[in-house]
Amino acid sequence: xxxxxxxxxxxxxxxxxxxxxxxxxxxxxxxxxxxxxxxxxxxxxxxxxxxxxxxxxxxxxxxxxxxxxxxxxxxxxxxxxxxxxxxxxxxxxxxxxxxxxxxxxxxxxxxxxxxxxxxxxxxxxxxxxxxxxxxxxxxxxxxxxxxxxxxxxxxxxxxxxxxxxxxxxxxxxxxxxxxxxxxxxxxxxxxxxxxxxxxxxxxxxxxxxxxxxxxxxxxxxxxxxxxxxxxxxxxxxxxxxxxxxxxxxxxxxxxxxxxxxxxxxxxxxxxxxxxxxxxxxxxxxxxxxxxxxxxxxxxxxxxxxxxxxxxxxxxxxxxxxxxxxxxxxxxxxxxxxxxxxxxxxxxxxxxxxxxxx
Ligand code: NAD
Numbered sequence: 424x425x426x427x428x429x430x431x432x433x434x435x436x437x438x439x440x441x442x443x444x445x446x447x448x449x450x451x452x453x454x455x456x457x458x459x460x461x462x463x464x465x466x467x468x469x470x471x472x473x474x475x476x477x478x479x480x481x482x483x484x485x486x487x488x489x490x491x492x493x494x495x496x497x498x499x500x501x502x503x504x505x506x507x508x509x510x511x512x513x514x515x516x517x518x519x520x521x522x523x524x525x526x527x528x529x530x531x532x533x534x535x536x537x538x539x540x541x542x543x544x545x546x547x548x549x550x551x552x553x554x555x556x557x558x559x560x561x562x563x564x565x566x567x568x569x570x571x572x573x574x575x576x577x578x579x580x581x582x583x584x585x586x587x588x589x590x591x592x593x594x595x596x597x598x599x600x601x602x603x604x605x606x607x608x609x610x611x612x613x614x615x616x617x618x619x620x621x622x623x624x625x626x627x628x629x630x631x632x633x634x635x636x637x638x639x640x641x642x643x644x645x646x647x648x649x650x651x652x653x654x655x656x657x658x659x660x661x662x663x664x665x666x667x668x669x670x671x672x673x674x675x676x677x678x679x680x681x682x683x684x685x686x687x688x689x690x691x692x693x694x695x696x697x698x699x700x701x702x703x704x705x706x707x708x709x710x711x712x713x714x715x716x717x718x719x720x721x722x723x724x725x726x727x728x729x730x731x732x733x734x735x736x737x738x739x740x741x742x743x744x745x746x747x748x749x750x751x752x753x754x755x756x757x758x759x760x761x762x763x764x765x766x767x768x769x770x771x772x773x774x775x776x777x778x779x780x
Contacts, residue, residue, distance in 0.1 A: 425459070431496075530687065560667060593628055604636075610640070612665065714768045
C-alpha cells in the first residue's frame, strides 16, 4: 500500500471550514483507492502570527519540506493589514513559496457544464474554455532588487525592479512545454516586449526553448492584448505561459470566466520536492464561520495534489467525478446558487461529495 505524508495548512477565515471537508474527503478516497495518507496539521498565516508572531514559523516550513505535498486553504484578514509587511499572512505565502522553491504556478480554468450559467460572460463565449495558466512564481518584480522607498526627495518616491535571467525563464518554459504535451500542444507566451527589456529576454528565451519541440505551436501576445482576448475569445487559449506579475493579474481574470472564485484550484511546483496545492480564493472573512463557503476549489486542489503530487490518478479522477455528479444534481453552495438549485452548507455539500465517491 502506498503511504503519503501531507501537511495541511488550514490558515485563516473560511480555511478551517473547507479544510475540514477536505480531510474527510481525503480519508474516504484513501479507503476507496487503497492508499494511506497521514495528514499533519500546522499553523500558518494569521493564526500562526497570533501564536508565534510569525505567519510562516520555521516548524511549519520544516514539516512542509519533509512532506510529500502541502495542501493549503487560505490566509489573511483585514485585522492584519496594519502590521509591518513581514508579519502579514500574505508574507507567509511568499516565504513558503521561496522555502520550497516553488517557481511554477499552475492554474487550470475549465468550465464545468453544470455551472455554465454562473459565468458573467455569455454561454457561447465560455462554453469551450479549457486552459491552463503557467505563471513564474518566485522571480520578476515581486522579488526583484533593488526595491524600496526614497525619502530624501522633494516628493515621496518608491521603486521596484522587474528582473529575470534566462535560466529562470527556461525552467518555467520547460514546465509549460511538459503540460502542453499532455494537452493540445499550444503555448501562448504573454509579455510586454514592445516596452520592457526583461520581456524581450523572456520572448527570446521562450522561443529558443520551445524551438526544439517541433510538434508544439508557440504564439506570443502582449499582456494588454491577452487581457482583452481572454474576455473576447477565451477558448483560443490552451497553455498561457507568463511571468509573475502578468500571471497574477491574468490568472484572476481567467478565473472569473468560470463564474465563481470558489471553484478554482491551483498548484505551485518545483522540479523535485513537495508542491503546494491551494484554492485560488482568499480567506473570505465576510463569510467565515458561517459554514456557507464553497469547499470545491480546495477539493479540486486536493485532486491536483493526488494527481500531480502523489501520482494517485484514479483517486483524483474519482474526486472530480464526484464533484461533477453533485453539481449536476443541482446541489450548490450559496455562491453558485440559482433559482433551480438546492442550497447546501459547506459541510453538507462535502457530505454529498463523500457519498458520491
Ligand atoms: P477572497 O477571495 O477572500 O474573497 C472575495 C469574494 O469571494 C468574497 O466576497 C468572498 O466571500 C468570496 N469567496 C471567496 N472564496 C469563496 C468560497 N470558497 N466560497 C464562497 N465565496 C467565496 O478575496 P479578498 O476578499 O480580496 O481577500 C480576503 C483576504 O484573503 C485578504 O486578507 C487577502 O489578502 C487574502 N487572500 C489570501 C489568498 C491566499 O490565501 N492564497 C489569496 C487572495 C487573498
